[in-house]
Amino acid sequence: MMTRIFSVFVGAGPQSPGAEGQPQQTDMMKKGSDLQRILQKPDAKPEDIKPALAAYREARATARTELEQAQKDLQSILTLRQEAVLVSQGLLD
Secondary structure (H helix, E strand, C coil): CHHHHHHHHHCCCCCCECCCCCECCCHHHHHHHHHHHHHCCCCCCHHHHHHHHHHHHHHHHHHHHHHHHHHHHHHCCCCHHHHHHHHHCCCCC
């Protein structure tokens, strides 16, 4: 479960490296990269930007939901002291 929390926070986790030895990207990272790639084109059309933006927003919303659930799961096994430490460090809401 802790790995799940970590992966939601930083976009990494127990993933096997990709072909180049880099960790695999999360869906949100991929959608963000796609959006940035489109935005870097000076002649990007609104019909290209709109679906990429929508996909990125959806991926962010999904990640936010996963983070909230992971935080709830973590809180259920923490002592009050552990929870207070994580909240004070900004790792837990």
